Amino acid sequence: MVEQAVRPIVEAIVARAPKGWTHAVLHGRAGRGGTGVTGGYSRQQERWNTGLPNPYEELMALAERVREDRGWEPISLEIQCRPSGEYRLVAFSDAISRVTGMSSGFQVVLDPDYQLPQPGQHQQPGTAAPTGDPELAVARFRAYLERRAAILGHPEELPPPATAAAIEEAERRLGHRLPADLRALYLIADGDGLGHHHRYLFQGNAWLSLESMVAEHTEWGAGERPWYGWDLEWDAVVFDTTPTDTVRRCGGHPGWLRFGTSEDGNFLAADTAPARDGRPGQIIRTGRDYDEGPTYVADSITSLLGHYLELMDQGAYEKDGDHISLLEPDHDPAPQQIIGGDIPDEVPPTLQAMHINNVTGLVDLAPLTAAPRLRRLHLNHSATADLTPVRELPVESLRISLTEGDLTPLEAHPHLTSIDLTTTAPADITSLRTVPHLRGLDLSGADVANLPVLADLPDLRYLSLTARQWTTLLDEAKVPPTLTAALLADTNATFDDALAWAARLGLSTDNALRVTGTLTTVGG
Structure with missing residues (x-):
């Protein structure tokens, strides 16, 4: 067969x-x-x-x-x-699978049930009271519908209200209570869709019925972020929102209740599990295009409706048939990410990711200390001789080409979770034993004399090495004890090579x- x-x-x-x-x-x-x-x-x-x-x-x-x-x-x-x-x-x-991209070779997954934790899972929770006001939200919603009717020349038909019993059943299935102001809106209408036709009341987002909200929550695994595989996840970073520390740094969370959809995999959600400086019931954007972190929208549905009314008062809207689009004012957001070239003369303090590409000569990382929120620092076809500035930064994902091979500035770094290291001189990785949250490491481009040190890393989950490096490590029985996934970084390796290597890592491959x-x- x-x-x-x-x-x-x-x-x-x-x-x-x-x-x-x-x-x-x-x-x-x-x-x-x-x-x-x-x-x-x-x-x-x-x-x-x-x-x-x-x-x-x-x-x-x-x-x-x-x-x-x-x-x-x-x-x-x-x-x-x-x-x-x-x-x-x-x-x-x-x-075992063949992977391509920045790192090519064969990947083995030793524990398919383990996924790397997201930083937001351990963030300090918010303790402030919600800012949403059910009575004010209802008044603003009714005023919003009246102004829309005046613009369209007719009132918009909406579904009947949800019953209190239906809301309680939805909350039971969601595992969370709806924010009080959003709950009050469902007592006016159960979403904005009749059949397959929506009014898109929330700035181009269809307002979901309770049943659809529960279905979305269930389909997305109770709000958890999809897992895209170790080759994409091992050095992933989730950015912080603006304002900072308002929303958990997660790609998805069970406490994010998606009530609005732009029908492209992205959602408006009510956040019932805010971070330290957030408010329960705040509104965020999350979904397909927000794997690197959600976007903060408003402190409540009450405030969001107030914003919509202000835009309509200003005449900031466009009418197209039976659809109304609110026009947000133009603004130039402070950059969170810079890709390409050298470090700019003025480093924006809002910077969370810096990709330095194709720079001739050594890169001086010192100017980056002006970015106290920097989470990702990647040097691509560029090199530096001094990692000292990284000591002062909350960098989690570090991709670096190092000429001197000195890793001591990274000693006990409290934020680093992944390192992709290339060297032009032998490197001593002893300092990495003290990095408490280091979970991903790619040394396939590095000259490392003391590879057995890897066995002392406390929680290393992903490791990429060349065939020669793996042989050294395996011959000395120094594989990190917590290893969950690994990469054989050898473009010429065959599947048979990968099977033999995976077997030495402990995977049973006899039935290949x-x-x-x-x-x-x-x-x-």
Whole structure:
């Protein structure tokens, strides 16, 4: 069964092969969620020629056969073939997968249930009282509807009110009480949608019914942020909001009750679990485009409605048919992130991420001390000789190319969670033993003489090394005890290499699937 499912994929690879090809490798992932492939063809005059097909239906059929045979869902696979018609399939569960991007190679996940904590989970909670006022919110909402009716020339039909019993049932299913002012609005109307038609009362956002709010909450895993895989998550950062310390630094949270949607994966939410300087019931934006952190909107739905009325009083709106768009005043927000080039002459104090790209000569990091909220510092094709300024900054994700190899300025750094280190001189990583929250480390571009120190890191969850570095570490039995995911940073490694490496890390790979064969007819 599996053997028969492989052949159509090989035939597709051969059919697309360029003239003079000598070898082809397809790395793939396939399962109920779809397929994805990387790889290419090699020729005598060039290393790789892309253009591999992605035979979707054939890969899905193969995944189905393997799922029936081994129970894996999804699967990772590698198919190698040659002009002679010889081919070889190696497949395994997606505990091992080929990754590309900043770091390429094979990734192994040793504990699929573990996910890195988000900083907002441990932030100090807010203790202030809510600012929302149910009576004022109702008065403002009714005034808002009246002004909209005057502009449109007719009142807008809304759904009937939600009952108190329906609200209580929704709150039970949400696991949180609605803010009192938002609750009062549901006693006027259960959202703004009739059938599939919405009024988009909240600045282009459809106001969800109670049932839809509960469904969104359930679908998003009780408000938790989606997990995108270790290759994307190991050095991820969540930014702070403006004002600072009002909203938890999370990509998602069970206490964020999504009541409005722009229908593109983004939401307005009532925050029932604010950070230290926030207020319960404050309004935020969260969702698909807010993985690096939510956006603060207003301290309550009451205040948000007041803002809408002010804009209408100013004539700051546009009418298009039966839709009204409120026009926010133009403003130039203080930059949170700078990408490209060297450090600017004036570093904005609001800066939370700095990407320094393609700088000739050594970069002096000292000016960045003017950014007391800096969380991410990445040097790409750029280098520095002194990490001392980082000691004074709340940097969590550090990608650095270091000429001197001196890591002592990072000793006991209270914020660092990930380091991607490249060196041009041998580096001593002893200082990293004192970094209490270091969970991700990429040393594949570094010259490190004392790799066994890694076994002393207290909570290292992700580690990327070259094949040679891994051999050194494994031969000395010095793998970090808390390791959850790892990367074999070797672009030339085969799936068989990855299986052998993963086995040394403790993953059982004895049941890996291997199939060989030869096509009877192959084009030149």
